[in-house]
Amino acid sequence: MIVIGIDPHKSTHTATAVDPVTNTDLGSIRIDATLADYKTLIAWAKAWPQRQWAVENAEGLGHHLAQWLVVLGEMVLDVPATATARVRQLSRGGRRKNDRIDAAAAACVAALQGDARPVVPEGPTDVLALLDERRTNLCNNRTRIANQLHALLRQLLAGGAPTSLTAASATALLRGFRARSEVDRTRVGLCRDLIADLRRLDDRLAVNEKQMTQALDEHGTRLREVDGIGPVTAARLIGRTGRVSRFPTAAAFANYNGSAPVQIASADTDRHRLSRYGDRQLNSALYTIAMVQIRMPASTGRGYYDKKIAEGKSGRAANRSLKQHLSDHVWRIMLADEKRSHRQREEESERAA
Structure with a gap:
C-alpha cells in the first residue's frame, strides 16, 4: 500500500508518493487547485493501484480536494499540520521545509498511523x-x-x-x-x-x-430528548463538534469544550477553577442546558445539582459540575448516533452492492 501525501495551498497542491515500508520518496507532482488538475493528479496516481491519500489539514485548505477524492471512492486520511511538523523535526535536516517535504511528512504520519483520521463524505x-x-x-x-x-x-x-x-x-x-x-x-x-x-x-x-x-x-439524533436541548442548541452541539469519534474519551470532549475544571496548582487537590479554554460556543450551549435543567424541579440535572449542593459545593461549583456531567452525557449520545449512522451507511452500501 503506497501512501500519497498532499500538502495543500490555496492555489496549488503538492503530492508525494511514499513507500511506507522503506520510507522512500517514489515521486512528486505539483498541480493547480482546479478540477482539471485534480484529474491530472488521479491519472498520475494510477501508477500505484494500491494507494491511500494523506491530506494535510483536510478540514481546511485541503477540504475540497479531500472531499473530491472521497466521492471517487479513494481512501483519504486527514493529517493535522502539527503532526507533520513533528515528523520534520525528527527527520534528518529538520530545519528544511518545502511543499514536497511537507507532503512526504503527511504520508509518513498516515503510514505510521499517528494522528491521521479517515475523511468521511459530508452529510x-x-x-x-x-x-x-x-x-x-x-x-x-x-x-x-x-x-x-x-x-x-x-x-x-x-x-x-x-x-x-x-x-x-x-x-x-x-x-x-x-x-x-x-x-x-x-x-x-x-x-x-x-x-x-x-x-x-x-x-x-x-x-x-x-x-x-x-x-x-x-x-x-436523540439530543432533543434531553431537557433543555431544542433544535437550535442541538444543531450547535453537533455542528460545532463535528465527528465526535475524534474524541477518544468523554474527558477529551470536556477539555475541548472548556467544561473540564482546571486544578489549582498552589492549593488543595480538591479545589478547581473555571477553565477559560475550549470552544466557547459549545461551552455556552452546555451552560444554557445546565441553567434550564436547574430551573426544572423534576429534571435529572436539578437532582444532580442538589446532590452537589448537599455535598458542600457552592452554587457556582455545583453548576460547573453539572455542566461537565452534561458534557459527558452529550458526548455519549452523539457517539451512539454516529455509530448508528455508520452502521446504516454500511448496510446501504451492502444492499447497493
Whole structure:
C-alpha cells in the first residue's frame, strides 16, 4: 500500500508518493487547485493501484480536494499540520521545509498511523454546522439593528423603548408619535427602515430553525430528548463538534469544550477553577442546558445539582459540575448516533452492492 501525501495551498497542491515500508520518496507532482488538475493528479496516481491519500489539514485548505477524492471512492486520511511538523523535526535536516517535504511528512504520519483520521463524505453534520454559522450571523445582525433602533427611539421618546424590543412593539411605540421637526421625521423614517429589517431577520431566523429541525430529523439524533436541548442548541452541539469519534474519551470532549475544571496548582487537590479554554460556543450551549435543567424541579440535572449542593459545593461549583456531567452525557449520545449512522451507511452500501 503506497501512501500519497498532499500538502495543500490555496492555489496549488503538492503530492508525494511514499513507500511506507522503506520510507522512500517514489515521486512528486505539483498541480493547480482546479478540477482539471485534480484529474491530472488521479491519472498520475494510477501508477500505484494500491494507494491511500494523506491530506494535510483536510478540514481546511485541503477540504475540497479531500472531499473530491472521497466521492471517487479513494481512501483519504486527514493529517493535522502539527503532526507533520513533528515528523520534520525528527527527520534528518529538520530545519528544511518545502511543499514536497511537507507532503512526504503527511504520508509518513498516515503510514505510521499517528494522528491521521479517515475523511468521511459530508452529510447532515456539515449541514447543521452551516446552519448554525448562518444563525450566528443572523443573530449578530439582529442585535446590531436592534441596538440602532433603541438609540433612535431613545432620542424620539421620553424613557426610550423597553429592553426586549420587537418589530411589533417598536411599531406600536411609533404609532402614537408625531414628529414636529425635520430631524425627528428623519429619525422616524430610519426607525421604520430598521423595523422592516428586524421583521426580515426574524423571518429568516424562523426559516433557519425549520431547516435545523429538518436536518436533525435526517440526522436521527436523540439530543432533543434531553431537557433543555431544542433544535437550535442541538444543531450547535453537533455542528460545532463535528465527528465526535475524534474524541477518544468523554474527558477529551470536556477539555475541548472548556467544561473540564482546571486544578489549582498552589492549593488543595480538591479545589478547581473555571477553565477559560475550549470552544466557547459549545461551552455556552452546555451552560444554557445546565441553567434550564436547574430551573426544572423534576429534571435529572436539578437532582444532580442538589446532590452537589448537599455535598458542600457552592452554587457556582455545583453548576460547573453539572455542566461537565452534561458534557459527558452529550458526548455519549452523539457517539451512539454516529455509530448508528455508520452502521446504516454500511448496510446501504451492502444492499447497493
